[in-house]
Amino acid sequence: xxxxxxxxxxxxxxxxxxxFYVMVAFSLxxxxxxxxxxxxxxxxxxxxxxxADQATWFLTHFGEQHKMSAPQRWDIKDFExxxxxxxxxxTGYRFALTIEFPDEEQAKQARKIQKLMRDGLQQQLxxxxxxxxxxxxxxxxxxDAKEVRFLVTTEASEVSRMQDWPHYPVFLFSLPLRFWxxxxxxxxxxxxxxxxxxxxxxxxxxxxxxxxxxxxxxxLRKGTVDLLLVKPISRSVLLLYKYIGGLTFIFLNTVxxxxxxxxxxxxxxxxxxTGFLLSIFVLTFQFALYYAVSTLFAVFSRSxxxxxxxxxxxxxxxxxxxxxxxxxxxxxxxxxxxxEAQIExxxxxxxxxxxxxxxxxxxxxxxxxxIHFVTPHLKDLDTLTDKWVLEDVISPDSPxxxxxxxxxxxxxxxxxxxxxxxxxxxxxxxxxxxxARKDY
Amino acid sequence: MLIIxxxxxxxxxxxxxALRGVSxxxxxxxxxxxxxxxxxxxxTLIKILLGITRWTDGTAKLLDEPAGSVRVRxxxxxxxxxxxxxxxxxxxxxxxxxxxxxxxxxxxxxxxIPEVLELVGLKGRMHYKIRTYSKGMKQRLGIAQAIFxxxxxxxxxxxTDGVDPVGRREIRIIMQQLKDxxxxxxxxxxxxxxxEQICDRVAILQKGEVVREGTVADLTHLQNHVLLGLASGxxxxxEEVQKLGYVISSSGEMWEIGLRDGQSIDPVIDLLRSRGLxxxxxxxxxxxxxDLFVQTVEASEPGVDRIIRHPRRRPL
Ligand SMILES: Nc1ncnc2c1ncn2[C@@H]1O[C@H](COP(=O)(O)OP(=O)(O)OP(=O)(O)O)[C@@H](O)[C@H]1O
Ligand SMILES: [Mg+2]
Numbered sequence: 001x002x003x004x005x006x007x008x009x010x011x012x013x014x015x016x017x018x019x020f021y022v023m024v025a026f027s028l029x030x031x032x033x034x035x036x037x038x039x040x041x042x043x044x045x046x047x048x049x050x051x052a053d054q055a056t057w058f059l060t061h062f063g064e065q066h067k068m069s070a071p072q073r074w075d076i077k078d079f080e081x082x083x084x085x086x087x088x089x090x091t092g093y094r095f096a097l098t099i100e101f102p103d104e105e106q107a108k109q110a111r112k113i114q115k116l117m118r119d120g121l122q123q124q125l126x127x128x129x130x131x132x133x134x135x136x137x138x139x140x141x142x143x144d145a146k147e148v149r150f151l152v153t154t155e156a157s158e159v160s161r162m163q164d165w166p167h168y169p170v171f172l173f174s175l176p177l178r179f180w181x182x183x184x185x186x187x188x189x190x191x192x193x194x195x196x197x198x199x200x201x202x203x204x205x206x207x208x209x210x211x212x213x214x215x216x217x218x219x220l221r222k223g224t225v226d227l228l229l230v231k232p233i234s235r236s237v238l239l240l241y242k243y244i245g246g247l248t249f250i251f252l253n254t255v256x257x258x259x260x261x262x263x264x265x266x267x268x269x270x271x272x273x274t275g276f277l278l279s280i281f282v283l284t285f286q287f288a289l290y291y292a293v294s295t296l297f298a299v300f301s302r303s304x305x306x307x308x309x310x311x312x313x314x315x316x317x318x319x320x321x322x323x324x325x326x327x328x329x330x331x332x333x334x335x336x337x338x339x340e341a342q343i344e345x346x347x348x349x350x351x352x353x354x355x356x357x358x359x360x361x362x363x364x365x366x367x368x369x370x371i372h373f374v375t376p377h378l379k380d381l382d383t384l385t386d387k388w389v390l391e392d393v394i395s396p397d398s399p400x401x402x403x404x405x406x407x408x409x410x411x412x413x414x415x416x417x418x419x420x421x422x423x424x425x426x427x428x429x430x431x432x433x434x435x436a437r438k439d440y
Numbered sequence: 441m442l443i444i445x446x447x448x449x450x451x452x453x454x455x456x457x458a459l460r461g462v463s464x465x466x467x468x469x470x471x472x473x474x475x476x477x478x479x480x481x482x483x484t485l486i487k488i489l490l491g492i493t494r495w496t497d498g499t500a501k502l503l504d505e506p507a508g509s510v511r512v513r514x515x516x517x518x519x520x521x522x523x524x525x526x527x528x529x530x531x532x533x534x535x536x537x538x539x540x541x542x543x544x545x546x547x548x549x550x551x552x553i554p555e556v557l558e559l560v561g562l563k564g565r566m567h568y569k570i571r572t573y574s575k576g577m578k579q580r581l582g583i584a585q586a587i588f589x590x591x592x593x594x595x596x597x598x599x600t601d602g603v604d605p606v607g608r609r610e611i612r613i614i615m616q617q618l619k620d621x622x623x624x625x626x627x628x629x630x631x632x633x634x635x636e637q638i639c640d641r642v643a644i645l646q647k648g649e650v651v652r653e654g655t656v657a658d659l660t661h662l663q664n665h666v667l668l669g670l671a672s673g674x675x676x677x678x679e680e681v682q683k684l685g686y687v688i689s690s691s692g693e694m695w696e697i698g699l700r701d702g703q704s705i706d707p708v709i710d711l712l713r714s715r716g717l718x719x720x721x722x723x724x725x726x727x728x729x730x731d732l733f734v735q736t737v738e739a740s741e742p743g744v745d746r747i748i749r750h751p752r753r754r755p756l
Pocket of ligand 2: 482483484521597
């Protein structure tokens with residue numbers, strides 16, 4: 001009951017300072033923005049026309065510089081699905097790509113080099129329609145003396161579900177971004193990871209820190225604290241309740257934001273994986289650490305400004321410098337493996353020089369490991385949400401998923417959670433000890 | 441039954457000696473007034489008794505528990521000086537919050553809030569934010585929260601600070617009522633007139649030391665001074681009385697007669713009677729608490745703080 005009373009008191013305080021409404025407005029804005037993005041399946045016919053239009057446009061504007069002076073108009077004709085009526089990802093396609101010249105003479109000239117053009121064109125089209133299988137291009141007889149004609153055929157894609165078919169986003173209900181094509185799942189993963197790690201982990205945590213940093217110093221103000229200290233509740237419990245009160249408050253807010261985003265993304269994409277929801281706990285856990293830092297400095301200094309600045313410093317040192325630093329140093333151990341694999345796959349040319357096994361001397365790795373081990377594993381926790389989101393939305397056999405799983409294999413989650421928890425416990429214990437023996 | 445007992449209580453704030461061997465007792469059902477100049481250590485003493493501040497040496501007991509024990513806090517009400525209520529609360533919600541911390545059941549809080557706010561004259565504004573209250577209204581709210589949970593012992597640190605004369609009288613009446621209900625009140629105040637009216641016992645603290653302690657009657661009672669007045673028109677035979685060995689001074693219409701040790705006023709009365717003079721007044725002279733206070737304080741060294749050279753240890 002005392003806990004509820006303190007929680008209610010914190011809530012009343014937060015509502016009183018208008019910052020709370022700013023936070024709610026901010027959260028709603030993010031939810032609405034995410035919800036305003038629609039995902040439309042890419043249409044092969046439209047894409048083909050776009051390809052032709054772009055070629056026409058490009059050659060009209062820059063053709064001369066490229067010594068392809070003849071004005072020409074590219075077009076798509078006789079577009080058809082090999083299986084009429086089937087979903088876009090379950091059918092092959094056949095269409096004619098035509099190039100129309102102003103006169104027959106120019107067309108004739110062009111036809112002479114049609115075979116040469118064909119190979120380049122096939123490469124271009126394969127890049128454009130990377131999601132279609134076995135795209136082939138053949139020369140065919142022109143149906144008009146002024147044109148050059150190719151026939152493009154493809155088999156159906158390997159995609160079996162709609163969400164794996166490329167989509168493009170439409171922002172604010174009306175602004176399409178057609179060149180950004182990804183499977184829906186990748187969009188969901190992009191938003192969820194970005195929202196958690198950028199908006200969630202940085203901005204929302206900063207706002208939360210600012211809002212909650214006032215709770216404890218306000219309670220400790222001269223003339224206010226006296227009234228609480230004479231209530232039948234021990235000082236440590238009072239401080240812990242106040243801490244948990246602030247944490248609960250942020251937890252509830254996180255629930256609203258994360259569930260809100262999850263709902264609008266689900267409604268938009270019909271992907272209802274629950275991994276993203278687990279980020280509520282990761283974010284709250286990270287905040288628990290920041291709030292413990294804030295609490296400690298609030299008890300030391302009774303100043304919200306000091307508490308906020310020290311929390312930001314803590315974030316900068318542990319999450320930013322050490323966190324990102326380690327996540328850069330650590331994988332470098334495997335750089336050679338990665339490179340060798342790339343060479344084997346033919347993606348990379350074997351270089352003359354043999355790469356050293358590790359780019360840094362061992363002492364760097366040992367130091368990095370020790371520092372990483374003894375400091376709160378904040379960045380590891382970020383990765384935890386990434387992993388959950390990824391497992392949700394990316395199919396297990398996609399290369400993206402496989403690469404990520406390899407990267408995550410090295411992280412020790414239990415270590416991350418236990419070391420970080422230990423920090424929370426120590427910070428709170430010191431705060432309570434200090435608070436309990438201080439004269440007010 | 442002893443409600444408060446301190447023995448040789450000492451408190452150092454760094455190099456400042458706030459309390460120097462204070463030994464006091466307060467009995468059940470008393471209104472106890474603690475007087476002293478600014479910085480004498482009055483607030484410090486209350487804070488120690490309530491566990492807000494720790495003491496350096498000696499013992500302090502409240503309701504038979506070491507001062508500051510969590511267990512007795514439910515039986516205690518406290519109005520701090522310079523209190524600052526969280527101003528996002530309304531009068532009613534503040535009492536509700538404190539009541540919950542005091543383990544009062546919700547139903548009781550509901551019933552008690554309007555009651556106690558009515559008592560201090562705030563009922564009409566109970567649902568307004570505290571930041572809209574005037575200084576005296578906040579003080580009244582302070583009294584309300586100190587007596588809200590029906591505590592046995594109530595500590596009031598300058599309760600009438602900022603309260604208008606009518607309000608002060610109301611507060612005095614409340615204190616009297618509480619006393620009649622058997623509560624014990626520990627009062628810090630600079631308003632000596634008030635203290636004189638309602639306190640049973642007072643102590644004067646001077647630079648951390650108790651320099652006077654006793655009932656108001658005892659302290660204000662001036663031993664060996666008698667005020668004597670005759671019927672109008674009659675002349676006081678001053679020289680003859682002086683010849684009997686008394687110290688005489690005029691005090692308005694009356695005469696003040698000082699008695700030396702062992703001297704009695706009877707020979708003077710006999711003399712006056714034998715002269716056929718009629719005595720209209722004959723009282724023992726009393727001094728006001730203010731006289732006593734000023735006299736006591738002036739007798740001590742001036743200044744507020746006393747710095748010690750070698751602090752025994754540095755408190756936090
Ligand atoms: N937190 C503190 N830190 C250091 N010194 C303090 C502290 N609180 C009180 N003191 C010192 O202790 C002495 C007693 O202060 P206290 O507040 O008890 O005086 P007081 O009798 O209540 O005075 P007033 O009538 O002005 O309220 C003063 O010299 C004061 O400066
Ligand atoms: Mg004081």
